[in-house]
Amino acid sequence: MSFASAQFLAFFAVLFVLYYLIPRRHQWKLLLVGSVFFYFFAGWYCLVYIGVTAVTTWLAARKIGALQARQDAWLRERREELNKEARKARKAADKKVRWRWALGSMLLNFGILAVVKYTDFVLGSVNGVLSAAGAGTQLPLANLVLPMGISFYTFQSMGYLIDVYWGKYPPERSLGRFALFVTFFPQLIQGPISRYNDLSQTLYAEHRWDSRQIAMGGMRALWGLGKKLIIADRLAIPLRELTAAPEEYAGLYVLAVMFLYAVQLYADFTGGIDITIGVAQMLGVKVTENFERPFFSKNIAEYWRRWHITMGTWFRDYVFYPLSVSKGVLKLHQKARARLGEAGKRVSVYLCTMILWFVTGLWHGASWNFIVWGLLNGVVILVSQECEPLYARFHGRFPGLKGTFGYRLFEVGRTFVLMSAIRVLDVYRDVPLTFRQVGTVFTSFRPSVLWDGSFLELGLSAGDWLIAALGAAALVVCSLLGRREPVRQRLVRRPSLAWGGCAALVVCMVIFGVYGIGFDATQFIYNQF
Amino acid sequence: MRKKLIFTGVLWCVLLAVALWLLNALFMPKYMSEIPEGALIAEYYNETADHDVVFIGDCEVYENFSPDVLWREYGITSYIRGSAQQLIWQSYYLMEETLKYETPKVMVFNVLSMQYGEPQSEAYNRLNLDGMRLSPQKLAAVEASMTEEESMLSYLFPLLRYHTRWSELTAEDVKYMFHRDPVSDSGYLMNVEVRPAENVPEGAPLADYQFAEVCYDYLDKMVELCENHGVELVLIKAPSLYPYWYGQWEEQMEDYAAEKGLKYINFLELIDEAGLDFSTDTYDHGLHLNLYGAEKLSHWFGSWLRENCPQVADRRGEEPYETVWNEKSEAYAQRKAQLEAAWAAEQKEEPEA
Numbered sequence: 081m082s083f084a085s086a087q088f089l090a091f092f093a094v095l096f097v098l099y100y101l102i103p104r105r106h107q108w109k110l111l112l113v114g115s116v117f118f119y120f121f122a123g124w125y126c127l128v129y130i131g132v133t134a135v136t137t138w139l140a141a142r143k144i145g146a147l148q149a150r151q152d153a154w155l156r157e158r159r160e161e162l163n164k165e166a167r168k169a170r171k172a173a174d175k176k177v178r179w180r181w182a183l184g185s186m187l188l189n190f191g192i193l194a195v196v197k198y199t200d201f202v203l204g205s206v207n208g209v210l211s212a213a214g215a216g217t218q219l220p221l222a223n224l225v226l227p228m229g230i231s232f233y234t235f236q237s238m239g240y241l242i243d244v245y246w247g248k249y250p251p252e253r254s255l256g257r258f259a260l261f262v263t264f265f266p267q268l269i270q271g272p273i274s275r276y277n278d279l280s281q282t283l284y285a286e287h288r289w290d291s292r293q294i295a296m297g298g299m300r301a302l303w304g305l306g307k308k309l310i311i312a313d314r315l316a317i318p319l320r321e322l323t324a325a326p327e328e329y330a331g332l333y334v335l336a337v338m339f340l341y342a343v344q345l346y347a348d349f350t351g352g353i354d355i356t357i358g359v360a361q362m363l364g365v366k367v368t369e370n371f372e373r374p375f376f377s378k379n380i381a382e383y384w385r386r387w388h389i390t391m392g393t394w395f396r397d398y399v400f401y402p403l404s405v406s407k408g409v410l411k412l413h414q415k416a417r418a419r420l421g422e423a424g425k426r427v428s429v430y431l432c433t434m435i436l437w438f439v440t441g442l443w444h445g446a447s448w449n450f451i452v453w454g455l456l457n458g459v460v461i462l463v464s465q466e467c468e469p470l471y472a473r474f475h476g477r478f479p480g481l482k483g484t485f486g487y488r489l490f491e492v493g494r495t496f497v498l499m500s501a502i503r504v505l506d507v508y509r510d511v512p513l514t515f516r517q518v519g520t521v522f523t524s525f526r527p528s529v530l531w532d533g534s535f536l537e538l539g540l541s542a543g544d545w546l547i548a549a550l551g552a553a554a555l556v557v558c559s560l561l562g563r564r565e566p567v568r569q570r571l572v573r574r575p576s577l578a579w580g581g582c583a584a585l586v587v588c589m590v591i592f593g594v595y596g597i598g599f600d601a602t603q604f605i606y607n608q609f
Numbered sequence: 610m611r612k613k614l615i616f617t618g619v620l621w622c623v624l625l626a627v628a629l630w631l632l633n634a635l636f637m638p639k640y641m642s643e644i645p646e647g648a649l650i651a652e653y654y655n656e657t658a659d660h661d662v663v664f665i666g667d668c669e670v671y672e673n674f675s676p677d678v679l680w681r682e683y684g685i686t687s688y689i690r691g692s693a694q695q696l697i698w699q700s701y702y703l704m705e706e707t708l709k710y711e712t713p714k715v716m717v718f719n720v721l722s723m724q725y726g727e728p729q730s731e732a733y734n735r736l737n738l739d740g741m742r743l744s745p746q747k748l749a750a751v752e753a754s755m756t757e758e759e760s761m762l763s764y765l766f767p768l769l770r771y772h773t774r775w776s777e778l779t780a781e782d783v784k785y786m787f788h789r790d791p792v793s794d795s796g797y798l799m800n801v802e803v804r805p806a807e808n809v810p811e812g813a814p815l816a817d818y819q820f821a822e823v824c825y826d827y828l829d830k831m832v833e834l835c836e837n838h839g840v841e842l843v844l845i846k847a848p849s850l851y852p853y854w855y856g857q858w859e860e861q862m863e864d865y866a867a868e869k870g871l872k873y874i875n876f877l878e879l880i881d882e883a884g885l886d887f888s889t890d891t892y893d894h895g896l897h898l899n900l901y902g903a904e905k906l907s908h909w910f911g912s913w914l915r916e917n918c919p920q921v922a923d924r925r926g927e928e929p930y931e932t933v934w935n936e937k938s939e940a941y942a943q944r945k946a947q948l949e950a951a952w953a954a955e956q957k958e959e960p961e962a
Contacts, residue, residue: 085760190928291615543776575613587628591636591772597731597758 081121083269083355084308084595091118092359099363104286111150111260111283111363118265122228129227131197133189134262138235140185140257141244144178145251182245186238193234196224201446229268231443235394237262241274242398249277257284264365266356270349272370272390279367287364292572297361299568303558304354306585310594311551312348315340317594318538322509330520333502333530337517341507342500342551345579346375366464374561380460383499391443404428434458449514453505463568537591547592629768631786635778636771637739639785645792646671646693650703650740652793653690658869659711660932661921662687662914664796667695667702669847672897676795677941678907680934683915684923689796692740694733697827702750704831706741708838714920716835717843720862720873721852723828726821728756739767758867774956794941799900801948802955806887806895812853820861832869841872841918848876848906849884850895872917876906900945 081088095114099107119126152173155167162170199222207218240261244251252258260283261276322329322337329337353370362368370389375384384392403409409428416424434455441454482485501518508514529535536542560569571578617882624672640647649671664670671691679685688919690703704716715903728734734754743765751764763770774782792798835842844866854877866873876883883906887895890902914921924930 086760295618541776575617576621579617583621583625583628586625587632590629590768591632591775593772596763596770596772 081118084305084313087121096362099287102288104288107287107363108284110262111264113258115260115263115265115268119228119263119268123225125225126227129192129230130233130263131259132192133234133237135255136185136261136540137241137262138252138258140181141241141251141258142253143181144241144244144280145182147178148247150174178245178477181432182241185241187237189234193230196226198442198446199224205448212552228271229514232271232273233262233268235272235273235391235443239273239394239398243276246476252280254277260284264360266359266365267367270356271388272353272368273394274368274390276586279365282364282366285364290364293364294362295567295572295575297358297363299358299578300479300572301355301358302582302585302589304351304356304358305570306589306593307347307351307354307551307555309589309595311548311555312344312351314540314548314551314592314595315344315347317542317544318535319344321538323509326508326513326517330517331524331526332521334517334521337507338497338500338504338537342375342503343495343548343555345503345506346347347551347555373563375496376492376559377495378488379464379495380457380498381464383495384457384461391440394434395443399439400432403432403435430462433462437461444536448511449505450506450512453502456502456505460502460530621664629766633766633768634781634786636774637766638686638735638771638774639781639789640736641781641785641790644736645798647736648739648740648789648792649796649798650692650737650791651742652740652791653688653707653796654742655791656688656757656795658686659713660686660688660795661714661924662717663704663707663713663715664689664717664719665700665707666691666717666847667722668693668897669719669849670717671793671796671798672678672800673847673849673903673906674910675797675900675903675907675941676940677797679906679911679914680925681938682899682908683911684925685911685914685921686934687795688928689793689798691719692737694725695737696729697824698753699737699750701827701831701834702746702753703741704748705834706744707742708834708840709746712838713840714922715841715843715914715918716831717845718831720844720846721849721854723820723824723862724852724858725808726823728754731756731759734759734850735770735853735922738764742949791940794944795937797903799941799944799948800892800897800901801900801945801952802870802892803889803899803901803952804894805889806850806891806893809850809895810853812855815855818855818857818861820858825865828865832871841920843918844871844873846873846875846877846885847875848880849897850887850891852896874913879909900948 081091091114095110099110102110116127119130151171155162156172179501203219203221210218243249252261257280261274261279264274264279264283267274275575293526317336319340322340336534357369368390372386372389374383374387409432412431413425413428416427418424420427437454437458438451439454440457441450441452444450444454475482504518505511505514508517535545540548558567568578571581625762633942638644638647646668660693662679664674664687668691671689674687676685676689685786692699695703700722701716704718707713707716715855734751736757738747738751741750747764748761751761755761760769799848809827832842836899846859846862854875859875862873865871878926885902885905887902890898890905892899924934
């Protein structure tokens with residue numbers, strides 16, 4: 081059930097009405113039932129996967145919590161009789177047991193994710209090697225069906241488990257409540273990857289009708305739907321054409337793919353997240369923000385702090401930091417420093433950064449495109465860090481430049497172009513083709529396609545291009561207007577303007593939205609991750 | 610704050626609903642200057658007097674029979690509820706809907722659609738169903754007709770289907786937002802052009818000549834419906850030379866009619882008796898009759914009705930029929946004169962045509 085479908089609209093309308101009609105203490109139960117129903121639409125077998133994750137994670141977390149409580153009680157009882165070493169030894173022994181429970185659950189759940197998502201990738205890669213080696217045999221592909229949102233709910237559940245293991249908060253006692261945390265329907269399709277201590281604040285609370293919050297949520301969901309239907313799905317049409325026959329569309333077309341895909345992905349992903357957050361807000365639930373005007377970032381590191389924030393912080397907290405302080409890496413750090421001196425300090429940082437970006441790439445998809453995409457991000461971030469002294473020297477020579485509007489614009493433009501260029505790996509069939517296509521920008525650049533009508537043969541009329549351009553301009557304007565305070569927050573203070581704006585947006589969506597017969601309704605791009 | 614928000618919300622929702630209603634009227638195809646077949650179904654609702662004979666079916670009824678001839682020569686009031694590639698379930702629900710408005714003495718159903726056991730094309734569905742007024746019959750017809758890609762919602766709110774017309778709207782869309790000019794004469798779509806039928810191909814052999822079960826089910830329902838309303842159902846196969854009407858199909862229809870005690874006329878076997886000449890009486894090489902052919906066929910059929918269906922009365926001199934049909938005849942004659950003049954002009958420009 082896509083957010084951009086009549087079924088979802090009907091499903092949410094019924095759920096919304098019931099939610100505010102039933103006794104408030106049962107609201108979270110209704111959300112659980114609704115979420116299971118929503119997930120059932122993706123296929124009953126998906127419920128088995130998500131059910132296994134929810135139950136095993138809940139059980140492991142409960143066990144870890146019980147072990148921790150038992151240890152605390154044991155230590156309390158023997159406070160007087162135990163010395164520091166004995167206490168430490170007991171803690172270490174208990175920690176090992178708790179770790180085994182956490183590890184067992186992680187192996188199971190990441191294992192499920194790995195099997196369903198990466199089996200064919202591994203088999204395909206082995207087949208590639210076999211055929212390169214001239215072997216006549218090929219391994220058959222498993223063709224496993226990927227359950228909806230598996231990357232999102234697995235990461236969300238494992239984040240919770242690790243937090244419980246670290247003792248950040250006690251485990252959730254109720255399986256039903258935990259199941260709701262895992263299956264909460266607005267964020268099943270494409271995240272964000274919520275943290276239990278954030279989401280649980282409002283997810284299980286009793287919610288009264290709050291016109292202001294409902295209006296704010298509704299406006300946000302509507303805005304997200306508009307982004308998806310008017311901009312993202314419109315730009316998907318020429319992108320499909322441009323990438324389906326790459327040999328016909330080289331040179332300047334590849335630049336077009338870079339920038340059109342950047343806008344499409346932004347409209348699609350932020351549109352989906354707007355619907356998620358808006359829908360949740362209408363139910364009184366606060367979902368973590370996932371974007372902070374990323375295309376206004378001045379460098380790539382900042383960009384990644386503002387784009388898909390919950391994924392970035394997940395990898396930072398559960399991969400990068402633990403890896404950086406792991407025994408192996410600390411040993412490597414010491415050895416490298418001893419052998420290479422000052423420069424050796426960076427070896428462990430390089431290693432951790434590249435591992436982080438490798439798994440980030442892998443998380444996005446089971447293909448070499450995503451792995452290379454992730455590694456390229458890591459390389460660019462490290463190169464930027466290494467170039468910092470150069471920048472400092474440059475700015476020392478031109479001290480007045482850094483704060484100027486023009487320079488800021490240059491930085492924003494540079495980051496946008498760089499990110500768009502790296503992201504082009506998402507759209508072409510394989511890595512060699514992507515590099516070949518990018519190469520044609522320098523060898524077959526034909527600017528005449530811009531004005532000879534070629535772009536009108538990509539499935540969009542001049543009017544459609546104009547609408548896409550106006551839509552993209554509206555995104556920029558709204559981002560700028562929303563720097564201090566979200567636009568809808570200002571609108572809600574002036575009901576007439578708010579309702580008028582929503583009515584105008586509905587009309588625009590109905591007329592200019594890309595949907596219905598003749599259009600292949602596109603899923604949200606991040607749905608596939 | 611809360612009251613103001615809700616009040617403003619209700620106000621804007623009303624405004625939005627009005628705006629969407631207006632947009633719906635604007636974006637719906639009007640079928641005035643192009644594809645007039647699309648306007649046929651809705652035209653029925655403008656009728657002011659009831660009819661003794663109602664034709665139901667595809668292009669083989671709305672191109673081949675002239676209600677004006679039936680009136681002028683026999684005093685028979687009739688209407689054609691025909692539309693392009695009308696499928697049998699669409700015919701059934703149109704029949705059911707027609708019986709909500711009036712109870713004719715005879716329903717004439719053209720059996721060509723027995724060959725289609727599955728929904729065919731969205732484009733034809735739209736031509737046939739968009740014009741129907743919202744009713745249980747329309748919903749059932751849509752449900753039975755939808756191809757895989759279609760949705761009921763887009764029939765309830767056609768703007769969802771036609772929103773892509775924003776770049777092709779014309780002055781005609783504005784002019785005909787709330788009314789249409791008549792494109793037919795009591796459902797008859799007049800054509801005066803002449804394109805002789807030459808070398809009409811034989812039908813290609815089929816793997817299976819058996820009509821689908823679902824078609825028989827709807828035909829049974831038609832029989833039952835007419836019986837329940839005291840209406841005589843007459844089955845016909847119009848004299849169109851193409852699409853080819855197979856002998857095996859004919860046998861099945863004859864058997865069915867005999868089994869149900871229905872009258873069945875295959876006009877393909879009566880071409881000479883009706884005086885049809887396919888060198889002058891067709892406008893598209895034998896697929897459909899032109900005005901002259903339709904008038905000849907109607908002359909024959911009027912006589913047949915007079916003889917075989919005595920319940921169909923001669924309404925000449927009877928009000929309101931006399932007034933209504935005199936006006937219709939006038940409009941018919943005018944349209945005929947206009948089309949003949951246009952065709953003659955076209956012939957002058959392209960004598961070889």
